[in-house]
Amino acid sequence: xxxxxxxxxxADVLTKLGSSxxxxxxxxxxxxxxxxxxxxxxxxxxxxxxxxxxxxEKSHAVKTWVRRLKDVVYDADDLLDDFAxxxxxxxxVARQVSDFFSSSNQLVYRFKMSSRVKNIxxxxxEIVKEIDLLKLVQGNIVHRExxxxxxxxxxxxxxxxxxxxxxxxxxxHSSPLLSSLDIRNCPQLTxxxxxxxxxxxxxxxxxxxxxxxxxxxxxxxSSLESVSxxxxxxxxxxxxxLRQHVSTLQTLKIWDCSRLATIPRWIGNLTxxxxxxxxxxxxxxxxxxxxxxxxxxxxxxxxYSCGLASSPNWIGGLTSLxxxxxxxxxxLTSLPKELRSLGxxxxxxxxxxxGLTTLPDWIGSLTSLxxxxxGxxxxxxxxxxxIVLF
Numbered sequence: 001x002x003x004x005x006x007x008x009x010x011a012d013v014l015t016k017l018g019s020s021x022x023x024x025x026x027x028x029x030x031x032x033x034x035x036x037x038x039x040x041x042x043x044x045x046x047x048x049x050x051x052x053x054x055x056x057e058k059s060h061a062v063k064t065w066v067r068r069l070k071d072v073v074y075d076a077d078d079l080l081d082d083f084a085x086x087x088x089x090x091x092x093v094a095r096q097v098s099d100f101f102s103s104s105n106q107l108v109y110r111f112k113m114s115s116r117v118k119n120i121x122x123x124x125x126e127i128v129k130e131i132d133l134l135k136l137v138q139g140n141i142v143h144r145e146x147x148x149x150x151x152x153x154x155x156x157x158x159x160x161x162x163x164x165x166x167x168x169x170x171x172x173h174s175s176p177l178l179s180s181l182d183i184r185n186c187p188q189l190t191x192x193x194x195x196x197x198x199x200x201x202x203x204x205x206x207x208x209x210x211x212x213x214x215x216x217x218x219x220x221x222s223s224l225e226s227v228s229x230x231x232x233x234x235x236x237x238x239x240x241x242l243r244q245h246v247s248t249l250q251t252l253k254i255w256d257c258s259r260l261a262t263i264p265r266w267i268g269n270l271t272x273x274x275x276x277x278x279x280x281x282x283x284x285x286x287x288x289x290x291x292x293x294x295x296x297x298x299x300x301x302x303x304y305s306c307g308l309a310s311s312p313n314w315i316g317g318l319t320s321l322x323x324x325x326x327x328x329x330x331x332l333t334s335l336p337k338e339l340r341s342l343g344x345x346x347x348x349x350x351x352x353x354x355g356l357t358t359l360p361d362w363i364g365s366l367t368s369l370x371x372x373x374x375g376x377x378x379x380x381x382x383x384x385x386x387i388v389l390f
Contacts, residue, residue, distance in 0.1 A: 003066040005053045006073050008163040010046050012185055013073060014039060016080045021280070025083050028376075029110055031117040038076070038117075041124045045069065048136040055136070062134050065127065072123045079116050084255075147188075151175075161186060170194075181216070183208055194219040206230040210239075217241030226251040237262045246270055256280040268293035274320075279303030279327070292317045301325040316341035322368075325349040327375075333357045344368045351375030 016022055017039045026032040056063040148169040149161070158180040161170070169191040179199050183189070184206040192215040200220045205213055210232055217239050224245040229235065235257045242249070246269050253276075254260065260281040268290025276297055278284070285308060292314030300321060302308070311329070316338030324345060333355050339345070340362045348369060350356065356377040363369075374380065 003056060003063055003070065005049050005066060006070050007049060008165045008185070009073055009077060010042055010049070012163060013077050013080065014042055014046070016077075017042075022080060022083060029114050029117075031114050034117050034121045038121050038124060041121075041128050042073075042076075044128060045124070045131070047138040048131055051136045051138075055134070059134070062136070065130055065134060068123075069127055072120060072127065076120050076124075079113070079120060083113065164189075183212065192216070196220075198223060200224060202226045204228045205232065208232060210235045214239045214241060217244075220245075222248055224249055228253040228255070229257065230255040231257065233258050235260050238264055238267070240264070240266075243269065247272055249273060251275040253277040254279075254281065258282060260284050263288045263291070265290045267291055270294065271296060273297055275299040277301040284308060287312050289314060294318060296320055299323040301327075303327040311336040311338070313338060315339065319343065321345055323347040325351070327351040328353075330354045333379075334360055335363065337362075340365055342366065347371040349373040349375070350377065353377045354379065356380050
């Protein structure tokens with residue numbers, strides 16, 4: 001049986017490699033050159049895929065080459081997703097600060113991820129070397145995917161649908177045990193038949209239409225615990241249907257939604273939320289004051305590469321916060337004074353504050369703080385007493 005040619009996933013990996021976020025991370029991790037070379041090699045591989053698709057029918061060696069290619073490309077995609085997740089949760093690679101805060105975990109992470117990049121590049125290099133040996137020739141680049149998908153009744157507990165660039169219609173019949181649904185890179189998907197899913201707890205959507213999010217909200221009972229939406233370009237606000245999960249939703253992440261302009265006031269009713277992340281939404285200019293009601297929130301990540309212009313004055317009221325990350329903030333020269341009210345804060349990440357010049361002395365009053373990370377802050381010259389900048 002012929003191996004499926006990874007047309008679309010290679011295209012998606014190349015898109016991610018070309019993004020400014022990944023390029024920034026590559027520079028911070030010291031692997032920018034490796035990522036550039038990886039881009040060049042994958043582009044060369046993409047050009048011979050049509051020939052490989054045809055020749056694998058008669059050549060076991062080509063079929064094995066395609067199988068190895070699929071493995072390494074999926075590894076590369078997982079790596080880039082891990083980079084993006086780390087950027088959202090921790091603010092990228094940060095300089096560890098203070099003579100009493102830990103730095104070992106970030107150093108270990110940096111070494112681990114750099115090693116993964118280099119290993120993947122070496123594997124891709126070997127695959128490229130075999131192109132001439134297998135006599136694969138350049139041709140047109142295409143993306144081939146199914147256009148409709150119908151799944152019969154099943155006892156599935158997890159369903160992942162990824163890189164189906166032409167998928168327009170999805171029918172899922174009775175799946176009463178489905179607890180996790182992940183749909184990524186299906187930009188043409190507009191027709192969705194989805195049965196009631198009383199056990200669905202985790203939903204991840206990336207590069208789909210807003211209608212997919214709304215339809216899934218309608219299909220799920222009040223059971224969702226985690227919702228992550230990424231790169232939904234026609235999403236302008238969170239769907240009202242999300243409100244029905246007010247008593248169960250614990251994690252909400254919104255990432256790279258280019259037209260998202262508002263966070264609805266009813267978000268303050270999601271009092272079960274313990275983790276919230278918002279980033280790379282350039283049209284978002286303000287956060288709802290009602291977010292002050294999220295008193296159970298333990299982890300908050302805000303990336304000001306959104307259109308946000310000021311620090312929320314309600315942040316000091318989130319007294320359950322243990323982890324706080326604020327990134328890409330150019331307006332302030334020092335930390336917002338509201339942060340001094342966060343008495344149980346354990347981890348504070350400040351990343352890419354171009355205007356930050358000082359750390360206030362009151363930071364020493366955050367007696368629960370064990371992890372302080374400061375990323376690229378080029379204007380920072382004055383630190384609080386007792387804190388040493390490495």
